[in-house]
Amino acid sequence: MKSTLLVMNRAPYAGTLARAGLDAALAYAAFDQPTSVLFAGPAVLQLAPAQEPAAIGRKSLRRLIDSMPLYDLEAVYADAGALARYGLAAADLPAFVTVLDPAAQRELQDRHEHLLSF
Amino acid sequence: MRYALLVLAPPQATAVHRAAIGLCEAALDAGHALPRVFFSDAGTQVALDTAVPPGDEPSPREHWQALARQHGVELVACIGSAVRHGVLDSDEAARFERPAATLAEGFVLGGLGLLVEATAAADRALTFGGGAP
Numbered sequence: 001m002k003s004t005l006l007v008m009n010r011a012p013y014a015g016t017l018a019r020a021g022l023d024a025a026l027a028y029a030a031f032d033q034p035t036s037v038l039f040a041g042p043a044v045l046q047l048a049p050a051q052e053p054a055a056i057g058r059k060s061l062r063r064l065i066d067s068m069p070l071y072d073l074e075a076v077y078a079d080a081g082a083l084a085r086y087g088l089a090a091a092d093l094p095a096f097v098t099v100l101d102p103a104a105q106r107e108l109q110d111r112h113e114h115l116l117s118f
Numbered sequence: 119m120r121y122a123l124l125v126l127a128p129p130q131a132t133a134v135h136r137a138a139i140g141l142c143e144a145a146l147d148a149g150h151a152l153p154r155v156f157f158s159d160a161g162t163q164v165a166l167d168t169a170v171p172p173g174d175e176p177s178p179r180e181h182w183q184a185l186a187r188q189h190g191v192e193l194v195a196c197i198g199s200a201v202r203h204g205v206l207d208s209d210e211a212a213r214f215e216r217p218a219a220t221l222a223e224g225f226v227l228g229g230l231g232l233l234v235e236a237t238a239a240a241d242r243a244l245t246f247g248g249g250a251p
Contacts, residue, residue, distance in 0.1 A: 002238050017248070
């Protein structure tokens with residue numbers, strides 16, 4: 001078994017890649033792979049609370065992210081700098097998300113065998 | 119060394135596909151194993167048989183098909199993404215009552231489990247078309 005870190009880079013509703021990344025993360029967890037997820041750059045907006053994408057005919061990615069613990073996926077991280085840039089506070093995030101500074105993100109990458117980037 | 123590839127870019131991103139195919143050829147020529155390439159999101163459009171790129175532009179689809187023919191690489195398009203992009207095999211065309219199958223020869227549709235299986239067995243996993251926007 002290989003440990004896999006999935007790095008999310010895209011804003012939630014610009015295209016469909018954000019959703020594809022989350023689906024992949026849930027698949028890795030569902031197949032009992034050691035799985036971690038890092039939200040970086042505009043992808044931290046996927047974590048924003050009270051998303052109401054029904055107005056544009058989309059489903060809430062935050063609700064999908066909130067379901068991650070049901071897949072035993074709780075190794076979920078967010079980039080501190082991006083959170084600050086996009087005006088999100090730790091209190092806005094799901095309780096299982098850990099905020100990481102750049103050094104901790106490098107350490108996170110180093111301890112995974114595979115990195116997939118969305 | 120055993121490789122697995124995930125391709126997310128649409129075929130119009132010809133430079134991304136060129137880089138991915140180049141890496142496959144180099145790895146295989148060097149004696150490495152590369153049994154499966156998994157296409158997801160817009161990457162599944164490369165398996166769309168009815169897309170017609172301009173005649174003077176490279177066709178990533180044809181290059182992937184050649185790679186599959188020459189080296190036996192399995193080309194899997196994520197079924198969930200593929201049907202959104204109009205890429206249907208005969209089963210999906212029948213299921214969704216569409217007039218025709220559109221999956222190009224050399225590609226198959228499959229679930230995300232095939233991506234998980236490929237990277238779990240690989241020493242190196244590479245993403246093409248992801249990363250910073």
